[in-house]
Amino acid sequence: MGITGLHHITLVSADAQRTADFYTRVLGQRLIKKTVNFDDPTSYHLYFGDRTGTPGTAITFFEWPGARRGLTGIGGTHHFAMRVRDYDGLLKWKRRLMDLGIEVDGPFDRHYFTSIYFKDPDGVILEIATDGPGFAVDEDADQLGTEYREPPAEMMVNNRDEARIKAETWPEPVPNITADMALMQGMHHITAIGANIERSHAFFGDLLGLRLVKRTSNFDDPNSAHWYWGTGSGEPGTLITYFERRPSKTRRVQMGAGQTHHYAFAVLDEQTQLEFREKLVQAGLPVSPVRDRVYFKSIYTNDPDGHIVELATAGPGFLIDETEAALGQNLKLPEWYENQRDQIEQLLTPITVQPWRMPEGVK
Numbered sequence: 001m002g003i004t005g006l007h008h009i010t011l012v013s014a015d016a017q018r019t020a021d022f023y024t025r026v027l028g029q030r031l032i033k034k035t036v037n038f039d040d041p042t043s044y045h046l047y048f049g050d051r052t053g054t055p056g057t058a059i060t061f062f063e064w065p066g067a068r069r070g071l072t073g074i075g076g077t078h079h080f081a082m083r084v085r086d087y088d089g090l091l092k093w094k095r096r097l098m099d100l101g102i103e104v105d106g107p108f109d110r111h112y113f114t115s116i117y118f119k120d121p122d123g124v125i126l127e128i129a130t131d132g133p134g135f136a137v138d139e140d141a142d143q144l145g146t147e148y149r150e151p152p153a154e155m156m157v158n159n160r161d162e163a164r165i166k167a168e169t170w171p172e173p174v175p176n177i178t179a180d181m182a183l184m185q186g187m188h189h190i191t192a193i194g195a196n197i198e199r200s201h202a203f204f205g206d207l208l209g210l211r212l213v214k215r216t217s218n219f220d221d222p223n224s225a226h227w228y229w230g231t232g233s234g235e236p237g238t239l240i241t242y243f244e245r246r247p248s249k250t251r252r253v254q255m256g257a258g259q260t261h262h263y264a265f266a267v268l269d270e271q272t273q274l275e276f277r278e279k280l281v282q283a284g285l286p287v288s289p290v291r292d293r294v295y296f297k298s299i300y301t302n303d304p305d306g307h308i309v310e311l312a313t314a315g316p317g318f319l320i321d322e323t324e325a326a327l328g329q330n331l332k333l334p335e336w337y338e339n340q341r342d343q344i345e346q347l348l349t350p351i352t353v354q355p356w357r358m359p360e361g362v363k
Helices: 016-026 087-099 153-158 162-167 197-207 270-282 335-347
Strands: 003-013 030-037 040-049 058-063 077-084 105-109 114-119 125-130 187-194 211-218 221-230 239-244 260-267 297-302 308-313
Touching: 003 016, 003 040, 003 187, 003 308, 016 030, 016 040, 016 058, 040 335, 077 087, 077 260, 087 105, 087 114, 087 125, 105 162, 125 187, 187 197, 187 260, 197 211, 197 221, 197 239, 260 270, 270 297, 270 308
Parallel strands: 003 058, 077 125, 187 239, 260 308
Antiparallel strands: 003 260, 030 040, 040 058, 077 187, 105 114, 114 125, 211 221, 221 239, 297 308
8 A cells, every 4th residue: 555645735824813714714624733833832833624634634834923925936836726526616616715805816727627726815826626527538547647648729728718717707605615615625636846857757656656647738838847646547635746847947945934844645554654764765865754743653755856745644633632523722732742831832822713614515
């Protein structure tokens, strides 16, 4: 058993309360864990996700109070996408976000899915993408990723029709998140930036064992490569994708608010994690010892461009120190910091969130 999908993404926030308000009130996520950065207990680490923080749904933030905005670039993440079931749900999101004063781009036809783009308060580029039609629309399922697939010319023309795109939205206000909108299935994909797509494939495909499910071009920059890796047939929630950029024309990532600190893949258990660790060591790559993150165990390495990549176990999960009903309500500290709780709490600005409710009709 290898990588089973995405586990979480961890970004940098300049203001924990502002981030909590956006992800809970605007996007309907649940604050499932309020804790601290285990490597820097003077700062928050907030986890948002579905009802219990299932691997693949967790969007997490380190708070760096007042941090300057970071900049995207080689060695960093460009954006991440969350899943919505279908096109109607996507249009409802566009209407809801725009009515809240948030600028939205799209919907754009990405051939394998349709999506919209917007930004969170720190400038994180967020995408909401439909589950389908999937990667078999232009090649047989057993041949995915074996040949380059050029972006369809008609699609490229339609994606430049600004008037049509702007007009495409839900006809009525959407004050509440409906069942067909709920972002409870987690992430669709994560897209990062690399300098050499073949080198990226050697890491994700050959070393980590992910399947290359699509070789195509960036639909907004067709002169650059865009490859997708995942499991199975490239199911949403398993996908990591990379834009290839020339170092001579593209800066390196500059860490700061709105940038990704790291992203994590899920592995089933600790034995599988140790096997991956040995494989990384044998390949001559830097890899951390196993770290106890209470809710999972982790190892860390870097992709060929320096992006921090984590392999995290599926469990034990976020119910290990709170009941489901109480998730996210209190500051939780690992046992090795409990004797410092008073000092830590004095350094953290209290944050509050409204009680979470599952959108009506979601099972």
